[in-house]
Amino acid sequence: MNWSTIVSATDGSERSINAAKLAADLARSCGAKLLIITVVRPPEGWWGIGGAPPTATALTKALDEAQHEALDATLRALDLEGVDYETTEELGDPATTIIGFCEDNNADLLVIGRRGAGVIERFILGSVADRLVHYSPCPVLVVP
Numbered sequence: 001m002n003w004s005t006i007v008s009a010t011d012g013s014e015r016s017i018n019a020a021k022l023a024a025d026l027a028r029s030c031g032a033k034l035l036i037i038t039v040v041r042p043p044e045g046w047w048g049i050g051g052a053p054p055t056a057t058a059l060t061k062a063l064d065e066a067q068h069e070a071l072d073a074t075l076r077a078l079d080l081e082g083v084d085y086e087t088t089e090e091l092g093d094p095a096t097t098i099i100g101f102c103e104d105n106n107a108d109l110l111v112i113g114r115r116g117a118g119v120i121e122r123f124i125l126g127s128v129a130d131r132l133v134h135y136s137p138c139p140v141l142v143v144p
């Protein structure tokens with residue numbers, strides 16, 4: 001396979017970590033660079049405890065922590081020996097941000113889980129996975 005850039009999108013959930021494990025194995029076996037991205041959606045209408053709006057500092061800190069948690073959990077679970085990888089943390093709408101990231105990096109493959117950290121199991125595909133499958137600029141590997 002002539003893949004040079006593989007993107008793995010993780011929200012820290014078990015399923016996205018399983019997808020990231022496959023992405024790391026693929027990157028190792030085809031000598032591709034692995035880009036691991038996590039996106040935190042700014043909480044809309046989050047007014048903190050006691051009804052007071054969060055300060056910019058509190059909001060930034062909470063978002064930073066959420067990103068670090070998702071990435072840390074993923075990195076802890078991966079065997080990255082011999083893999084050329086980079087991590088990226090972004091703030092924004094997950095699907096839109098991941099699509100832009102794949103475009104900017106000329107990704108050859110995007111690897112995602114079928115579901116993520118969401119708790120409402122209404123659909124077989126999660127909403128982020130659904131949008132990625134529809135709009136990704138590169139092939140998508142969806143891991144059950």
Ligand SMILES: Nc1ncnc2c1ncn2[C@@H]1O[C@H](COP(=O)(O)OP(=O)(O)OP(=O)(O)O)[C@@H](O)[C@H]1O
Pocket residue numbers: 009010011013015016017019037038039040041094111112113114115116117118119120125126127128129130
């Ligand atoms: N914030 C995110 N940052 C990076 N990757 C993500 C993010 N959210 C989802 N993904 C990727 O998309 C896959 C599917 O997650 P998705 O969010 O679609 O499912 P869900 O959380 O079960 O459902 P929903 O979010 O619709 O409630 C995840 O396994 C992960 O690979």
Ligand SMILES: [Mg+2]
Pocket residue numbers: 011116117118126127128
């Ligand atoms: Mg989700």
